[in-house]
Amino acid sequence: MNREKGGFEQLKTVLFWDIDGTLLNTKGAGRSAMEAAIADLIGDRTDLSALNMAGLTDWDICSRILEKCNLEPTAENIEQLEKLYIKHLPEMLLRCPGYVLGGVREILENLQQRTDVLSLVLTGNMEAGGRAKLAHYGLDSYFPLGAFSRRSRERVEIAQRAMILAEQQLGKLTPDRLYVIGDTPHDVRCGQAIGARAIAIASGHHGAEELRA
Structure with a gap:
């Protein structure tokens, strides 16, 4: 944990971000x-x-x-x-005429200025592909760290690696300060697997009711 002036310990909130459909849309x-x-x-x-x-x-x-x-x-x-x-x-x-989703740049810019929030990528993209997408849309500087697809079909395994990565940076974390942000039921399950809260974005393939269920 970071220590702020006066010796008070500052609790970190960790945001695990999906890429496609959450941060950006590559339009195919x-x-x-x-x-x-x-x-x-x-x-x-x-x-x-x-x-x-x-x-x-x-x-x-x-x-x-x-x-x-x-x-x-x-x-x-x-x-x-x-x-x-x-x-x-x-x-x-x-x-392809892709785009960054509305409000994303402003949110990431705001979060980057804060010392109480750590943002990481948690995505099914392989690292080279995920990094290429982030760089193309100018979002790479917001995510120096992230967990990507390796030799696995399971998103949960990626979520577990993301959790390890976050704890390597901050030490032991409590579930009430962890959030997985994504646009599919797979992202919600990732949050459940590591005890995090899920913020589901109904931006495309899955509607709000499906994600809520």
């Missing part, structure tokens, strides 16, 4: 990059418009895409698809 840049990646891999274009990717980890998304294309979702194949995806993502971010 990720999906387009995946379509280009699978085309590189199999030599033919695959339409992924029917695949619901909201809230899934990139590892899970790649696994499902490979299965859709009748390819074995081995670690080697998934990693190859991820590399191709990262190759195409910057171009697709430029092509």
Whole structure:
């Protein structure tokens, strides 16, 4: 914990932020990059418009895409698809008319000035992809730390790593000062898994009633 003037201990609030649908909307840049990646891999274009990717980890998304294309979702194949995806993502971010959600920059700027709040990324994006999105929209400076997708289909595992990361910075944390902010039921479950409160953003795929349930 930080100690303020006068010796009083200041309690930190930790905010774990999802990226897609919470901070920004790429307007399909990720999906387009995946379509280009699978085309590189199999030599033919695959339409992924029917695949619901909201809230899934990139590892899970790649696994499902490979299965859709009748390819074995081995670690080697998934990693190859991820590399191709990262190759195409910057171009697709430029092509697609994405945007930062309303109020996000102002909120992050305000939080950055405060000493009682720590903001971290908690996302299903692989780190290279998540960082590329944040940098493209000028949000990377607000999130020097974060937990990203690795070799897992489970968002809960990412949430647990995010919690460890926060405690490495601040020491032992109490659940009443932890918040997971996201736009899918997966994000809500992440909050439940680490004892945090969930702030659900009804910005796209999931409505307020579904998220509340």
